[in-house]
Amino acid sequence: MTTDSDRDDTPLRLRIPQPARGELPPDRVRYISAAGEMRKPALDEKVERIALMRKQLVRVLDDEGRAVGEWTPEMSIEEKRLGLRNMLLVRSFDARMLRAHRQGKISFYMQSLGEEAIACGQQRALRPGDMHFPTYRQQGLLISAGYPLVSMMNQVLSNELDPLRGRQLPVLYSARSHGFFSISGNLATQYIQAVGWAMASALRGGTEIASAWIGEGATAESDFHAALVFASTYQAPVILNIVNNHWAISTPEDFARGASATFADRGYGFSIPALRVDGNDYLAVYAASQWAAERARSNLGPTLIEWITLRVGAHSTSDDPSVYRPRHEAEQFPLGDPIQRLRRHLEVVDDWDEARHEALQREVDEQVEAAFAEAESHGSVKTGDIGSALTMFDDVYAELPRHLREQRDMLGGQQ
Amino acid sequence: MIEAIRDAHVVAMERDERVVVFGEDVGYFGGVFRCTQGLQERFGDHRCFDSPISEAGIVGAAVGMAAYGLRPCVEIQFADYMYPAYDQIVSEAARLRHRSAGDFTAPLVIRMPSGGGIFGGQTHSQSPEALFTHVAGLKTVVVSNPLDAKGLLIAAIEDDDPVIFLEPKRVYNGPFDGHHDKPIVPWSQHPLGEVPDGYYSIEIGTARVHREGGDLTVLAYGTHVHVAETAAAEQGIDAEIIDLRSLVPLDVDAIVASVEKTGRCLIVHEATQTSGFGAELSATVHERCLFHLEAPTVRVCGWDTPYPHAHEWSYFPGPERVGRAMRELMSS
Numbered sequence: 196m197t198t199d200s201d202r203d204d205t206p207l208r209l210r211i212p213q214p215a216r217g218e219l220p221p222d223r224v225r226y227i228s229a230a231g232e233m234r235k236p237a238l239d240e241k242v243e244r245i246a247l248m249r250k251q252l253v254r255v256l257d258d259e260g261r262a263v264g265e266w267t268p269e270m271s272i273e274e275k276r277l278g279l280r281n282m283l284l285v286r287s288f289d290a291r292m293l294r295a296h297r298q299g300k301i302s303f304y305m306q307s308l309g310e311e312a313i314a315c316g317q318q319r320a321l322r323p324g325d326m327h328f329p330t331y332r333q334q335g336l337l338i339s340a341g342y343p344l345v346s347m348m349n350q351v352l353s354n355e356l357d358p359l360r361g362r363q364l365p366v367l368y369s370a371r372s373h374g375f376f377s378i379s380g381n382l383a384t385q386y387i388q389a390v391g392w393a394m395a396s397a398l399r400g401g402t403e404i405a406s407a408w409i410g411e412g413a414t415a416e417s418d419f420h421a422a423l424v425f426a427s428t429y430q431a432p433v434i435l436n437i438v439n440n441h442w443a444i445s446t447p448e449d450f451a452r453g454a455s456a457t458f459a460d461r462g463y464g465f466s467i468p469a470l471r472v473d474g475n476d477y478l479a480v481y482a483a484s485q486w487a488a489e490r491a492r493s494n495l496g497p498t499l500i501e502w503i504t505l506r507v508g509a510h511s512t513s514d515d516p517s518v519y520r521p522r523h524e525a526e527q528f529p530l531g532d533p534i535q536r537l538r539r540h541l542e543v544v545d546d547w548d549e550a551r552h553e554a555l556q557r558e559v560d561e562q563v564e565a566a567f568a569e570a571e572s573h574g575s576v577k578t579g580d581i582g583s584a585l586t587m588f589d590d591v592y593a594e595l596p597r598h599l600r601e602q603r604d605m606l607g608g609q610q
Numbered sequence: 611m612i613e614a615i616r617d618a619h620v621v622a623m624e625r626d627e628r629v630v631v632f633g634e635d636v637g638y639f640g641g642v643f644r645c646t647q648g649l650q651e652r653f654g655d656h657r658c659f660d661s662p663i664s665e666a667g668i669v670g671a672a673v674g675m676a677a678y679g680l681r682p683c684v685e686i687q688f689a690d691y692m693y694p695a696y697d698q699i700v701s702e703a704a705r706l707r708h709r710s711a712g713d714f715t716a717p718l719v720i721r722m723p724s725g726g727g728i729f730g731g732q733t734h735s736q737s738p739e740a741l742f743t744h745v746a747g748l749k750t751v752v753v754s755n756p757l758d759a760k761g762l763l764i765a766a767i768e769d770d771d772p773v774i775f776l777e778p779k780r781v782y783n784g785p786f787d788g789h790h791d792k793p794i795v796p797w798s799q800h801p802l803g804e805v806p807d808g809y810y811s812i813e814i815g816t817a818r819v820h821r822e823g824g825d826l827t828v829l830a831y832g833t834h835v836h837v838a839e840t841a842a843a844e845q846g847i848d849a850e851i852i853d854l855r856s857l858v859p860l861d862v863d864a865i866v867a868s869v870e871k872t873g874r875c876l877i878v879h880e881a882t883q884t885s886g887f888g889a890e891l892s893a894t895v896h897e898r899c900l901f902h903l904e905a906p907t908v909r910v911c912g913w914d915t916p917y918p919h920a921h922e923w924s925y926f927p928g929p930e931r932v933g934r935a936m937r938e939l940m941s942s
Contacts, residue, residue, distance in 0.1 A: 384697060384702050391672060391675045398630060
């Protein structure tokens with residue numbers, strides 16, 4: 196029998212989650228269900244029953260490329276081909292920008308290699324007028340929405356036609372016209388803003404919904420928890436996406452997840468229905484997004500979705516993952532590659548083949564090259580074609596106040 | 611002043627249905643200082659409602675609502691509680707217009723009761739205005755009386771940029787002169803307590819000459835407009851008291867005109883001195899009025915300590931400290 200004095204002698208200890216040290220964790224992806232295994236709940240299913248799904252994984256595409264089970268979305272062949280094209284376009288865009296960085300033409304870039312299905316698929320499942328509050332790795336939203344590649348490149352180049360006038364780090368786009376909120380760069384702030392935007396739509400009796408985006412690492416920020424409280428309290432029409440790509444720069448997911456089993460667990464404490472979904476399965480992404488959007492539009496409140504995927508590339512061009520991540524991680528990732536999986540599916544259900552795929556690849560590559568040639572013709576921050584520095588004083592306020600007018604004149608006098 | 615603030619809400623909400631009001635206890639209860647009393651009953655719970663206790667949530671949601679196209683006017687229950695929202699204020703509300711090149715904007719008002727003198731201790735007494743004036747993209751207003759409070763709050767709600775609206779709680783119920791042992795004179799007996807009905811607004815960025823005088827200029831805002839007035843009367847000094855009302859943008863012309871006239875400048879605020887807004891005022895006066903100055907500017911501020919509970923009247927820059935500084939400034 197232990198006594199009080201025995202207990203006092205026990206030194207206290209912490210569990211410090213282990214760094215990856217270049218080795219593959221044994222349970223890299225926890226709780227992988229078979230494609231088609233999971234039931235699709237009614238939109239108003241009790242949250243306690245949906246909570247039973249938080250250690251499972253919604254999947255539609257099986258290893259042979261067939262779409263199976265209740266989550267299979269109604270989607271035309273044309274829509275599937277468009278999904279494939281959008282993902283290829285994102286990947287080609289990213290590759291071109293990385294090359295531009297290596298060529299010294301841009302200062303910084305962040306690719307979304309391996310995660311393309313999530314942003315591309317959800318964008319197609321929502322409607323014009325809805326608003327995404329993205330992080331820096333959802334370029335697929337813009338590309339799927341048909342935002343001009345040249346405008347994105349002008350932003351990345353910070354050139355004289357940069358829609359953001361050289362004020363933001365490359366990739367921190369803003370495009371209200373395409374349902375894409377201005378990316379901050381401070382993590383997690385957008386999550387509660389998305390809830391506020393959704394609340395505003397409902398307060399005004401609108402029909403638009405919001406979609407909040409966050410990486411699994413940034414769910415540790417307090418704004419994430421504020422967002423879940425507000426979304427739960429007011430039953431805001433919002434989709435709460437957590438993109439679990441398994442890496443927060445160098446730390447594995449358990450630094451943010453703690454001792455919980457999954458990030459989908461986060462929803463249950465707030466009574467927010469939460470799904471875990473195969474993020475590399477374009478059809479599952481589309482179906483789950485559509486389900487969450489329908490719940491929001493039916494005044495059934497928020498839905499949280501943990502998307503399981505893999506950050507195949509580095510965190511950014513400033514990152515060297517070779518010191519912390521395992522080699523061959525992508526090849527061993529059990530959910531494969533989103534483009535290859537949708538391609539395989541099209542080969543099964545469509546007359547898609549290698550020749551058609553290669554033709555499409557050439558087409559998107561040419562589109563990206565043409566866009567980059569045009570963007571580059573307007574210069575870059577490296578060539579100094581960045582417009583007047585005096586524009587930095589614009590948009591601080593709606594109207595230029597006296598002190599900024601004086602400072603602008605001082606800078607102007609020096610030039 | 612509480613009635614004036616409430617009235618400003620009513621006027622703004624009647625004129626513009628995009629105006630929504632929320633915060634901790636502001637809905638059914640009407641706010642711990644009663645500044646939003648009756649709004650929910652009058653306008654419904656989709657225009658005025660209670661929020662969870664989450665300042666980051668309140669301001670973050672307000673940024674999202676403003677981006678949607680609403681005009682949120684939110685209350686932080688005490689200015690001392692705003693720190694969890696500071697990232698949303700500084701990194702988000704203040705910079706959204708600039709970083710998106712005008713694609714998105716954040717026209718919102720964040721009201722905060724501020725200042726001490728109510729035995730609130732270190733967490734119910736702070737005056738954090740300098741933490742906002744240092745941030746590009748914010749406007750910062752501090753009110754001293756009901757007439758201004760109504761006109762400035764209406765202007766703040768109509769403003770296309772985020773406005774920090776500080777309400778020194780010591781002047782909620784009357785023009786506090788700094789003598790805490792005397793009964794407070796209610797606003798009903800003060801000319802600035804006469805608030806017109808209906809709509810009017812006061813341009814943000816304009817100071818008000820609270821009292822004309824020739825001996826020295828006092829630059830003050832909030833409670834210390836009244837404390838300075840009392841101190842000058844007690845010292846028999848003919849002070850010109852400028853109520854700045856808006857710190858950013860700052861009415862430099864009003865400051866320069868007064869200091870050039872008097873040649874002496876006393877700066878008074880309740881917030882801690884080091885890197886306080888008084889430093890900005892002192893630098894402005896020296897940069898623009900040096901050759902008109904008979905003496906260097908003098909600051910009277912809160913000590914650089916946390917606001918103490920039991921010793922708050924030793925902390926609060928009262929009429930004695932302000933009066934002594936006025937005498938010294940006149941003799942230098």
